[in-house]
Amino acid sequence: MAASGSGSLWPVALSKEGDDRLVIAWSDGHRSVYTWKHLRENCPCASCREERAQPPDPFRILKPSELVPRPPLAPVAVAPVGRYGYKITWNDGHDTGIYTLENLRELCQCPQCRPSSS
Amino acid sequence: MHPHGAGFPKISLPGVKYVVAVASGKGGVGKSTVAANLALALQMHGGKVGLMDADIYGPSVPRMFGLSVMGGLPKDAFPLERYGVKLLSMGFFVNPEQAVIWRGPMVHGTLTQFLRDFDWGPLDYLLLDLPPGTGDAQLTLSQTAPLSGALIVTTPQEVSLTVARRGLEMFRQVRVPVLGIVENMSYFIGDDGKRYELFGHGGGKKLAAEAGVPFLGDIPIDPRVAECGDQGDPIVHKYPDSAVAQAYLALATTVVQELHRAGPEPELPGLKL
Numbered sequence: 001m002a003a004s005g006s007g008s009l010w011p012v013a014l015s016k017e018g019d020d021r022l023v024i025a026w027s028d029g030h031r032s033v034y035t036w037k038h039l040r041e042n043c044p045c046a047s048c049r050e051e052r053a054q055p056p057d058p059f060r061i062l063k064p065s066e067l068v069p070r071p072p073l074a075p076v077a078v079a080p081v082g083r084y085g086y087k088i089t090w091n092d093g094h095d096t097g098i099y100t101l102e103n104l105r106e107l108c109q110c111p112q113c114r115p116s117s118s
Numbered sequence: 119m120h121p122h123g124a125g126f127p128k129i130s131l132p133g134v135k136y137v138v139a140v141a142s143g144k145g146g147v148g149k150s151t152v153a154a155n156l157a158l159a160l161q162m163h164g165g166k167v168g169l170m171d172a173d174i175y176g177p178s179v180p181r182m183f184g185l186s187v188m189g190g191l192p193k194d195a196f197p198l199e200r201y202g203v204k205l206l207s208m209g210f211f212v213n214p215e216q217a218v219i220w221r222g223p224m225v226h227g228t229l230t231q232f233l234r235d236f237d238w239g240p241l242d243y244l245l246l247d248l249p250p251g252t253g254d255a256q257l258t259l260s261q262t263a264p265l266s267g268a269l270i271v272t273t274p275q276e277v278s279l280t281v282a283r284r285g286l287e288m289f290r291q292v293r294v295p296v297l298g299i300v301e302n303m304s305y306f307i308g309d310d311g312k313r314y315e316l317f318g319h320g321g322g323k324k325l326a327a328e329a330g331v332p333f334l335g336d337i338p339i340d341p342r343v344a345e346c347g348d349q350g351d352p353i354v355h356k357y358p359d360s361a362v363a364q365a366y367l368a369l370a371t372t373v374v375q376e377l378h379r380a381g382p383e384p385e386l387p388g389l390k391l
Contacts, residue, residue, distance in 0.1 A: 012387065080386035
């Protein structure tokens with residue numbers, strides 16, 4: 001048999017729960033729930049990962065965009081990338097993060113995966 | 119490492135039944151030779167075949183098919199047809215003495231155009247001759263091409279197998295099914311009729327077993343392979359009765375069987391916001 005990705009972890013359906021959550025139903029029956037905020041904070045793109053790896057800078061100068069009132073964080077598009085992940089385009093203009101399926105499964109915030117998170 | 123890239127939408131090729139990437143990992147294992155001869159073998163089995171040269175920096179399809187830069191031809195003249203196979207290559211657009219010095223996004227754009235903006239017409243098989251490595255071209259095609267699967271070409275020795283493993287791992291990560299391993303330059307048949315394994319024995323089979331993918335076949339080494347490639351008439355076409363050509367015809371049968379067995383690959387569900 002060909003070594004296919006279809007035999008392993010696979011999302012069956014994606015849906016929205018209210019305005020602030022994404023739900024993924026997986027092929028193994030698991031149901032993952034994420035807040036959009038959690039996904040944005042864990043963006044896997046190179047610049048976000050580098051930013052998270054740095055110690056917080058107490059003297060960080062705010063960007064002009066951070067000084068004006070902003071609409072609540074929301075995704076503009078969630079699009080499959082090949083057969084291995086999803087790219088999320090955010091309403092803050094960020095769109096370089098590709099969330100692999102493994103990555104999404106790890107970030108799951110359901111009570112079973114993250115008992116302490118809400 | 120997680121693969122990253124621009125994440126463009128998948129290109130639809132409704133007229134093409136199977137899109138197969140021919141990849142290796144290591145350069146110099148004869149990937150383009152395998153792609154060219156496999157394309158002809160599939161065609162000799164009665165299939166309608168296309169071959170897209172995805173090696174933007176070092177295209178070899180024109181030379182192998184006796185073609186060169188095709189200045190002045192209108193865009194709709196491409197893909198060009200030679201020996202019954204539809205061909206597209208950067209080598210048709212850039213002089214051989216001219217280097218293509220591009221960063222990744224340009225490669226991404228060109229490969230996307232090659233797939234999307236040219237009329238491949240009805241095809242049974244479209245082979246993509248990938249450059250070596252696990253870089254921009256591989257990522258772009260994993261993200262945007264409707265790949266049915268990938269063939270990994272290796273030679274028997276460990277130095278090639280080690281890099282082929284990386285290629286396999288890349289396809290696993292981006293969830294492109296690996297149809298199997300092809301061992302090129304596997305053995306030499308001497309004038310005495312004996313089989314000489316110049317670069318060792320069983321490397322390709324070992325790699326296939328290790329990765330849990332089929333071993334698709336081995337191709338013998340023959341000086342005429344290089345000679346035919348340089349003369350622009352691949353050995354499967356020029357010497358169809360040779361042992362090498364027979365090995366390619368057997369490989370084509372196995373590849374077709376694997377493609378039928380694997381069936382269509384599922385696509386990820388979308389989300390409407």
